[in-house]
Amino acid sequence: MLMKYKLYRIFPIWLCMVILALLNAEVVSAREMLGMLDNQPIPLKTELLQKGEYVRAAQLVLFFPNRWQFDGLSGTLVFVRRDGIKVGLKVGEQRVLVGKKVIHTGKKSIRYQSRIYIPFINVKQFLLPSAQWKEGQADPGLVNNDPIVQPSATPTPFRVSQETPVVYPQTTPTPDIVFPSFDELIATPTATYEPDATPDIYTAPRAVIVIDPGASKNTAQNAVQNVLSTSIRESDITQKISQNLAELILESPNYEVLFTDAMNDGAPLTPEQRAGFANQSNADMFISIQCGALYTDKISKAAIFFMNPQLDSIDPVVREASGSGGSSNRWDAAYQDHVLESLRLARVIHFQLNDYYSYAKIITMDSSPRPGRLQVLRGLTMPGVMIELGNLAHHDTAQHLSRKRVQEEIAYKIYLAINDFLYERTGYPPSQSSQSQ
């Protein structure tokens, strides 16, 4: 048949297809690596992620008992080696700080599925430089006797762990099984199936979400258009994403959505009025969606901001009157009771948007949520964040964000983050959210 239909002619194309398939193939596998340091085994499991071999940071810290520190805000990990040299790594950074030297490694540490991964080459060269490595598993006897692989029972106070603690189910002794007599079996009526009166959908948490779509069409903020190279307005993007987000949220009967620009007959509200509106509505969450321009049109950057009291400055007269550096009873310090929740919300949104932006590769996400002192978040009595979607002065970003499909994707990612945050807050694991919905 090959000769009859002269199919051998398309052999080069088959070859091309095979080559292309090989190029496209994402090799997903893992290696067991065993390092020996001063006769102590260091078993590590590496994973191939984003075309690089990585080690999970949580796995690595076991070998640095009380000699590691993690700053969740900036994504910085600091290890102190046995020789006393400090090694600093940051998520998204190719540079490693070893002692006082900054070294360009060409491989950056990454955040993947909420976990931090360090390139194995960096582990070998900078964190455990004197260890001898080979492929294979450690002898279990050796590992169990090794004091350094045992994590300390009480973590040091400065540690911030992203990991969910493992809860082992408590085993209760099984009672002796007593078989009922035949008469008892006959006398017991068979249970009939009765469906629940209330379906499971109502177990979803109830929440009021306030969306602040940034610059509405009437505000003076559109004056920034004179610095933009494109004719796309900020409000065109933020309004549509907000609408898409609201539609997604309202698919659940337990969620309610309110828009700040629906108030005041469309006239612009001041930031204080927007925060006040959210407070009066007893909202559970405040999300401000913005898309401004940067000083350059060469890059595009998205960032998520939350209020941080450390950047805030309370009026000295008021500080003196209240006694201890400001109080949360003051309207403009109300956000201070929700800083941690705001940070948690910012992180889940950051994770979801980073996931989308890293795929599209037009907009770069900031390495972590940024602390700020923002007008619209100041008086909030609920967790609140501000999302800057990208740089509108960047031509590709403006075109990208004005596409309907992209707007829907971004709205969906923010929706997922909101959902996860609300479920986590009520105690449900985030993975159940989609099932219950």
Add this chain to the structure above:
Amino acid sequence: MDIKTFLVIFLSILLSAALLASGYLYWQLETTPAPLPIPAIVKIATPTPVENDTSIEIELFYLTMDHNQFVIELRRVLQADTISGRIRRAIEELLNTQKTPANLIAPIPEGTQLQSVIWSDSDNCVYISFSKELIENNPGHALSEWAAIYCIVNTAAAQSTAIEDVQILVDGETIDNPTLNWDWSRPFQPDFTFVRYSTAQSAIR
């Protein structure tokens, strides 16, 4: 040419075109833009001080091209007798876009002019007044505002250890503008969290 041969050739061409298109799309997807040049070490272009030289060395804070961090640039300016005079010299250097180093950004909006610098030693606060372009020409991204604020505040605070707060004003008035993202109405404390030091600079600090 029989119909089967024609079909084979036609399908082959079609397949090749599809492969080329998918290859091109794959290449586009996988190609990452070249990283922005970040100066590894800030070049300190300072003239060697000569005898009876009345110049002093000041620190200026510039933004990196990727809008991630600030970088310190050392520059020699004429000596000033007072704290406010020294801050004035530093801010004027920052506003002089001709002197902005390559690969760095002076994140103060175009056309902004320095009006006055007042040092109040009773509350350790310095009041710096700019023209209205500081607000009007701000591009609107919260990161742009962050950069403008902390470039001014850190540069001012670096001129004296006595400075605790920096209040930014426009036309001598407190900034109370609802179109801004950041709250500029109150004094700012210097924040060196996002400053990248060279090895020599970090050793000093």
